[in-house]
Amino acid sequence: MFAHLVVLTNLLVAVMAAQDPVPFNTTGPPFEKMTTCDSQGPLSCSLEDPSQENLCCYESPGGLILQTQFWDTSPPSGPGDSWTIHGLWPDNCDGSYSSDCDPSRNYRDISQLLTDQGASDTLSFMKTYWVDIHGQNEQFWEHEWWKHGTCYSTLQPSCLPSGSPRGAEAVAFFQQVVALFKTLPTYDWLASQGITPSRSQTYTLEELTSALKAASGFVPEISCSGGHMINEISWYFYITGSLLDGGWNPIDAPKRGSCASTGLRYYPK
Incomplete structure (x- = not known):
């Protein structure tokens, strides 16, 4: 019923290296034309007074976007040759986060919404x-939508076309998170620079950040359990226009992040 998101594979590698905006030009989700926003508008977090803007087309207050990924080994989760999605979080441009911004949209049927809307x-x-990691996928997705997804100003139901079905903004959120994740192959970028999971090898933080900078063009935030066990990474973005097609x-x-400078372990799953 609704068009699936067209993912431009490997697009981000070239674009990030050039330090240009990442153009998420799509034919969905979940509408052929999602918004009328100008993707060349002001950069999120750049305006002193966002109240003068159309907040369907200017993400505020959460204009610094983090795409966060897990590397779980105990217990392991996801494929052995890929990091997994944690979420897409809107930082309020100052290190603070809004949370669970609209309980009326705390949907409890994410899988059904995606299925019903062609996703x-x-x-x-x-x-x-x-x-x-405990196999509670539905509850995990619900949590990520409730806590973070409902806080995006550009994902308010009123920002979508008239007549949009219930939960269409949540469907669009999950499709966009998946699309962005596909352009951020952390495992492949590390492997391309000779950094692979190992029970015996240790790495320095400088080796990791330099490898990811060389592969992607940018330095993410890397976090470690106990300071030494690599388990999470966050890629940062500002956006222009709507989260959906900006x-x-x-x-x-x-x-x-929380990693020590040396002795970092990147265990295989």
């Missing part, structure tokens, strides 16, 4: 790459 391919991908502008992480 079964997205759901199938999520079952492999957006997984809970321009994605990658930046170096504005802060360091």
Whole structure:
């Protein structure tokens, strides 16, 4: 019924290296034309007074976007040759986060919404790459939507075309998260620079950040359990226009994660 998102594979590698906006030009989701926003508008977090803007086309207050990924080994989750999705989080441009912004849209049927609105391919991908370590995928997806998805100003139901079905903005959110994740192959980028999971090898933080900078053009935030066990990474963006069809502008992480400088372990799953 609705067009699936067209993912431009490997697009981000070239675009990030050039330090240009990432153009998420799509034919969905879930509408052939999602918004009338100008993707060349002001960069999120750049305006002192966002109240003068159409907040369907200017993401505020959460204009610094984090695409966060897991590397779970105990217990392992997801494929052995890929990181998995944690979420897509809107930072309020100052290190703070809004949370659970609209309880009236705390949907409890994410899988059904995706299926009913023609996004079964997205759901199938999520079952492999957006997984809970305890097998509670549906609750995990609900949590990520409730806590973070409902806080995007450009994902308000009123920002979507008239007559949109219930939960269409949530469907669009999950499709966009999956699309962005596909352009951020952290495992492949590390492997391309000789950094692969190992029970014996240790790495320095500088080796990891330099490898990812060389492969992608940008430095993410890397976090570790106990300071030494690599388990999470966040890629940072500002956007222009709507989260659904705006321009994605990658930046170096504005802060360091929780990893020590040396002795970092990247265990295989």
